Amino acid sequence: MKHFDEARDLSDLPVYGLQDEYTPGFVDAEHCHGRAQLLYASSGVMSVVAGGASFVIPPLRAIWIPSGTLHEVSCRSAVSLRTLYIDEDRTGSAARACRVIEVSDFLKALIVELAHIGDGASGNDVRYQQIVSLLISELSAMPTAPFHAPMPSDPRLLRVCNAILAEPTERRTLDDYASLAGMGRRTFTRQFRQETGMSLGIWCQQVRLLEAVSRLACGQSVTTVAFDVGYESPSAFTSMFHRFFGVPPSQYRF
Missing domain, CATH: 2.60.120.810 (Jelly Rolls)
Structure with missing residues (x-):
């Protein structure tokens, strides 16, 4: 309110x-x-x-x-x-x-x-x-x-984004998200890109990296965070994290 x-x-x-x-x-x-x-x-x-x-x-x-x-x-x-x-x-x-x-x-x-x-x-x-x-x-x-992810204004797309933010480590298919929005797959992907400037896959990756920052700052280990946010190995996670933030994930452990 x-x-x-x-x-x-x-x-x-x-x-x-x-x-x-x-x-x-x-x-x-x-x-x-x-x-x-x-x-x-x-x-x-x-x-x-x-x-x-x-x-x-x-x-x-x-x-x-x-x-x-x-x-x-x-x-x-x-x-x-x-x-x-x-x-x-x-x-x-x-x-x-x-x-x-x-x-x-x-x-x-x-x-x-x-x-x-x-x-x-x-x-x-x-x-x-x-x-x-x-x-x-x-x-x-x-x-x-770079600690943000753009949010769409369309309430159907916003419903999807809020669901992802609530459970950023949960994996669903593109069809699952299109169904949650009540839209066809093609329409969903087109409108999502128009409103956020990126594909759903890139947006989800960005949100998972932001979740990783939160977990690292709360004291979790790099290895634990890497697997929790969906990476197959700590090295793959570290590489993507460094590419996005410009520093290794260890920089965010307090």
């Missing part, structure tokens, strides 16, 4: 933060804010559905969610969360699309400090203004991380 957190959206500060701890399985149901939101987990893994895509946010990454964007957040593990609410007009933040951001040590320090300050700062405080200026500058310099 759509709602706005008015107490936070109406703050006099251009940027203010919160810090909190969430248990595994916690779900913040679909909602939106009047401000942009930057979600950063110093530990733990989040899944976010927003802006026509499904995202996985491993530790030491953040997701930018523009104001007014409906989103749902799920905690795959215990999450130590730092949240910043950012007035896009007052800070000059121009990003209007959701994206997962690589977090430098410098950006991490800025996020943590603003979350610690909360909404108790004064807008006239010189130090606060300098931290906000540095935050906005550093955010614009950070690269986007």
